[in-house]
Amino acid sequence: VTSVPDPTLPDRRGASLGGRKLSPLFYRQPLQVVRAEGPWIHTADGRRYLDAYNNVPVVGHAHPAVVQAISRQAALLNVNSRYLHPNAVELAERLTASMPAGLDTCIFMNSGSEANDLAWRMARIVTGRSGAVVADLAYHGVSEATAAFSTNTYPPSARPAHIAVFEAPRGAADETDATRRVQHAREDLQRAGHDLALVAVDTVFSSAGILTPTDEFMRGLQDQVRAAGGLFLADEVQAGFGRGGRNLWRFLDFGLTPDFVTLGKPMGNGHPIAALITRREIAERFAEVDEFFSTFGGNPVSCAAALTVLDVIEETGLVRRSGEVGALLSDGLRRIVPDVVSVRGQGLMVGVELDAAPELAERLREHGVLVGTTGPGGNVLKVRPPLIWQPSQVEVFLAAFEAALG
Ligand code: PMP
Numbered sequence: 001v002t003s004v005p006d007p008t009l010p011d012r013r014g015a016s017l018g019g020r021k022l023s024p025l026f027y028r029q030p031l032q033v034v035r036a037e038g039p040w041i042h043t044a045d046g047r048r049y050l051d052a053y054n055n056v057p058v059v060g061h062a063h064p065a066v067v068q069a070i071s072r073q074a075a076l077l078n079v080n081s082r083y084l085h086p087n088a089v090e091l092a093e094r095l096t097a098s099m100p101a102g103l104d105t106c107i108f109m110n111s112g113s114e115a116n117d118l119a120w121r122m123a124r125i126v127t128g129r130s131g132a133v134v135a136d137l138a139y140h141g142v143s144e145a146t147a148a149f150s151t152n153t154y155p156p157s158a159r160p161a162h163i164a165v166f167e168a169p170r171g172a173a174d175e176t177d178a179t180r181r182v183q184h185a186r187e188d189l190q191r192a193g194h195d196l197a198l199v200a201v202d203t204v205f206s207s208a209g210i211l212t213p214t215d216e217f218m219r220g221l222q223d224q225v226r227a228a229g230g231l232f233l234a235d236e237v238q239a240g241f242g243r244g245g246r247n248l249w250r251f252l253d254f255g256l257t258p259d260f261v262t263l264g265k266p267m268g269n270g271h272p273i274a275a276l277i278t279r280r281e282i283a284e285r286f287a288e289v290d291e292f293f294s295t296f297g298g299n300p301v302s303c304a305a306a307l308t309v310l311d312v313i314e315e316t317g318l319v320r321r322s323g324e325v326g327a328l329l330s331d332g333l334r335r336i337v338p339d340v341v342s343v344r345g346q347g348l349m350v351g352v353e354l355d356a357a358p359e360l361a362e363r364l365r366e367h368g369v370l371v372g373t374t375g376p377g378g379n380v381l382k383v384r385p386p387l388i389w390q391p392s393q394v395e396v397f398l399a400a401f402e403a404a405l406g
Contacts, residue, residue, distance in 0.1 A: 059387065121292075148163055231259040241266045246323060268306050351383070
């Protein structure tokens with residue numbers, strides 16, 4: 001990769017595999033990034049971009065307290081998790097204390113995929129069943145099991161018979177819809193010789209186009225899973241750590257009490273760390289028949305990063321701020337786009353549904369703003385910035401958005 005895009009070089013938009021992308025990069029001319037701070041990313045050609053896309057640097061790029069915590073702990077000790085270390089204990093205690101009573105057991109790993117994968121292993125052992133139900137256009141990870149749960153990328157023709165799909169709630173779906181959808185999916189499983197062990201839901205339905213279901217729908221979903229003898233997984237890998245602007249965890253907004261919660265992406269502000277939170281009896285039942293150990297999972301450096309992320313979120317009131325700044329963003333967008341365009345989301349996770357979303361993302365880049373696209377065919381502009389955005393960043397964003405739309 002050269003430091004400045006060279007038109008004489010081949011197109012570098014990801015390795016092509018049978019016409020599909022193995023590891024696609026963003027943009028027709030990918031960006032070469034060199035450094036970042038707060039909400040800003042700098043590229044090799046000397047430009048500065050407003051980051052309206054990256055949720056991983058949740059407390060801002062290169063946050064000094066996180067950088068210091070990582071480097072201090074790295075200079076002191078880093079080792080695998082076969083030893084006791086207070087960082088892992090403190091982190092587990094703080095995370096479980098933020099969850100509903102009963103979600104008292106925390107297991108650390110390195111990615112959201114691993115956390116979902118372990119939840120699936122546990123669900124099968126605990127229920128003695130073999131079927132999973134997931135939403136359409138969902139994304140849950142890269143392992144064999146979680147890739148098959150990822151209905152937005154996995155080829156439907158290759159979907160294993162132990163997975164059934166329900167339609168994600170678009171529009172005013174309620175408890176009755178949830179009941180019907182779970183029952184149909186369960187019948188699909190039973191026809192294939194499986195019964196319901198787990199229902200997994202991304203609580204922001206990010207890859208489905210950022211959906212905002214009603215509390216009734218989400219609670220209905222959970223009730224149905226329980227009534228059917230299955231376990232319920234709230235995948236908070238994207239939604240978690242305050243993005244919704246009401247609670248630290250999006251599932252709390254709906255009043256849910258999941259059996260499994262998975263955390264990842266923003267957890268270490270860019271340092272890889274993820275977690276599965278569950279009930280002790282589930283973990284103990286699993287441990288009677290199987291074992292889980294992750295070399296890097298819960299290492300002292302990763303835990304130091306995650307502890308500092310929690311500190312910054314608490315000390316700076318980031319959850320509330322995400323709600324306030326997110327409302328400014330959504331209101332501003334609604335003023336700019338025609339009434340027929342759907343602007344939706346919660347807090348600093350906002351989707352704008354437009355056929356031209358991919359082209360708009362390219363144009364926004366020209367206007368100095370980085371966004372993403374999601375939903376079927378990428379028809380939803382995805383605005384999901386670090387939570388440290390100030391109102392002034394919303395103004396920069398809206399001015400660029402208006403110019404790009406024009
Ligand atoms: N679940 C959701 C909802 C996600 O968005 C992602 C990542 N995009 C994952 C799971 C997988 O996480 P990771 O990439 O850390 O394995």
